[in-house]
Amino acid sequence: MTYLFDPDNWEWLWTGNNFRFLFEGFLVNLQIAAIAIVFSLIFGLMLALLRISNRRLISFPAGIWVDVWRNLPLIFIILYLALAVPDAWRQAYSDAIPDFFPEALQDELVLGALLGLVLYNSAVLCEIMRSGILSLDRGQREAAASLGLTYFQQMRFVVLPQGLRRMVPATVSQLITLNKDTTLVSIIAIQEVVRHGSSVTGAGFFGGVQAPILQVFIVIGLMFVVVNLALSRLSRRLEIRERRRTGTTMKPVEGLEDQVALQTDTT
Amino acid sequence: MSELWEVLTEHLPEFSSGLWVTFRLVAIAFVVAMVVGTLIAALRVAPVRWLNRIGGVYVETFRNLPLLVLLFIAFAGLRRAGVPISPWVAGTASLGLYTAAYIAEALRSGVFAVGRGQIDAALSLGLSYPKTMRRIILPQAFRTVIPALGSLVIAMIKNSAIVGASLVALPDLLKETRQVQAETAQPDEVYFWGAVGYLLLTVTATIAFRYLERRFAIRR
Numbered sequence: 001m002t003y004l005f006d007p008d009n010w011e012w013l014w015t016g017n018n019f020r021f022l023f024e025g026f027l028v029n030l031q032i033a034a035i036a037i038v039f040s041l042i043f044g045l046m047l048a049l050l051r052i053s054n055r056r057l058i059s060f061p062a063g064i065w066v067d068v069w070r071n072l073p074l075i076f077i078i079l080y081l082a083l084a085v086p087d088a089w090r091q092a093y094s095d096a097i098p099d100f101f102p103e104a105l106q107d108e109l110v111l112g113a114l115l116g117l118v119l120y121n122s123a124v125l126c127e128i129m130r131s132g133i134l135s136l137d138r139g140q141r142e143a144a145a146s147l148g149l150t151y152f153q154q155m156r157f158v159v160l161p162q163g164l165r166r167m168v169p170a171t172v173s174q175l176i177t178l179n180k181d182t183t184l185v186s187i188i189a190i191q192e193v194v195r196h197g198s199s200v201t202g203a204g205f206f207g208g209v210q211a212p213i214l215q216v217f218i219v220i221g222l223m224f225v226v227v228n229l230a231l232s233r234l235s236r237r238l239e240i241r242e243r244r245r246t247g248t249t250m251k252p253v254e255g256l257e258d259q260v261a262l263q264t265d266t267t
Numbered sequence: 268m269s270e271l272w273e274v275l276t277e278h279l280p281e282f283s284s285g286l287w288v289t290f291r292l293v294a295i296a297f298v299v300a301m302v303v304g305t306l307i308a309a310l311r312v313a314p315v316r317w318l319n320r321i322g323g324v325y326v327e328t329f330r331n332l333p334l335l336v337l338l339f340i341a342f343a344g345l346r347r348a349g350v351p352i353s354p355w356v357a358g359t360a361s362l363g364l365y366t367a368a369y370i371a372e373a374l375r376s377g378v379f380a381v382g383r384g385q386i387d388a389a390l391s392l393g394l395s396y397p398k399t400m401r402r403i404i405l406p407q408a409f410r411t412v413i414p415a416l417g418s419l420v421i422a423m424i425k426n427s428a429i430v431g432a433s434l435v436a437l438p439d440l441l442k443e444t445r446q447v448q449a450e451t452a453q454p455d456e457v458y459f460w461g462a463v464g465y466l467l468l469t470v471t472a473t474i475a476f477r478y479l480e481r482r483f484a485i486r487r
Contacts, residue, residue: 073428214344
């Protein structure tokens with residue numbers, strides 16, 4: 001305890017650029033998370049639509065695909081992709097990424113990390129969305145069909161707005177998990193907050209103060225706690241307002257995070 | 268195709284020892300997570316305000332903290348601070364404490380599902396609060412949250428790879444896979460078998476918990 005709160009061990013925080021350096025690393029994590037979230041949501045929805053298809057020829061392979069990716073450790077997927085992504089793709093990635101993106105994202109390695117995050121999270125989000133859609137009463141879709149709506153219209157105007165709204169809490173907790181998982185890309189040497197943290201603890205860094213590992217990583221952890229708490233508070237507030245507005249009867253899955261949120265009965 | 272089998276037959280000892288380390292890591296961490304998670308859940312539903320607070324702070328902290336950062340704190344951080352913690356203790360404790368937050372939340376919802384009425388009934392029969400929890404509420408709560416516990420075990424199997432990736436001295440399935448890949452330089456074949464190892468564990472856990480659910484679960 002005395003070690004933890006000893007002012008000497010916190011001196012690094014206000015010395016030189018240490019804190020700014022950590023914070024810049026953290027911004028890289030947030031950017032990686034933002035890109036991965038957009039693509040995971042898009043692909044997750046596409047996979048969910050494939051999985052609920054009535055044609056087994058479509059739903060079966062989609063099911064296998066999803067079950068394989070979501071049952072593998074994300075770090076395992078990222079490490080494999082770091083080895084297996086063809087050079088041509090990396091080249092295409094570094095050509096395609098706009099110049100105004102931060103330097104850390106220009107790194108060719110980021111492609112493997114992003115692919116891994118999207119492959120894994122789109123599979124998990126697919127399951128969340130699918131269970132939201134399936135929790136909807138069959139009658140909704142039958143009624144829509146009997147009104148003469150096409151498949152696309154049924155999905156767009158009847159099934160998805162209701163089904164996805166029910167799964168907002170589970171989706172948000174998965175996105176928080178995704179945000180935490182961006183630290184894993186440090187293992188393939190992308191310069192983000194964990195890497196920056198390790199540099200700060202090296203001897204003779206900014207200001208010549210060698211930062212203690214314990215305190216540095218407590219600060220990093222606090223950054224994540226603050227952002228993730230803000231995210232979940234925001235989503236809870238939106239959810240309450242939305243429920244008041246639409247009167248949807250949703251069994252709260254609040255507080256059940258990660259995979260737990262998938263399992264709760266949402267009917 | 269033959270290369271695929273060759274990789275397995277030549278490196279079976281590495282893969283199986285990695286699988287065994289991952290299994291033990293998850294098993295020990297699960298025990299830690301269940302014990303701590305139950306305690307935190309009991310704090311969360313206790314009739315005392317400040318006990319609720321403590322439970323709430325625990326859950327919000329560990330749920331929002333990346334496991335990798337927790338591992339840095341628990342191993343490298345404590346070691347630099349002069350605590351001679353072993354990789355096994357740091358790994359299982361981190362994974363266990365991290366998962367405990369999720370288990371606590373699952374159990375809390377299980378306790379609420381049991382219902383206020385049963386708590387009131389037990390208390391009015393003269394049982395103390397801890398006794399009410401232990402004898403009446405928690406046994407039922409556990410049975411309600413079996414499916415949630417199942418998916419948490421699967422999440423633990425996957426998260427154990429993070430432990431293996433960050434602690435040098437813990438040769439789990441991920442580390443053995445990377446080791447074999449470094450020797451053979453055949454990423455596709457080696458990672459295929461690593462994936463089979465992880466899928467073996469997760470599919471087994473799925474089947475086991477589906478059985479437990481059929482056998483013990485209370486449907487609400």
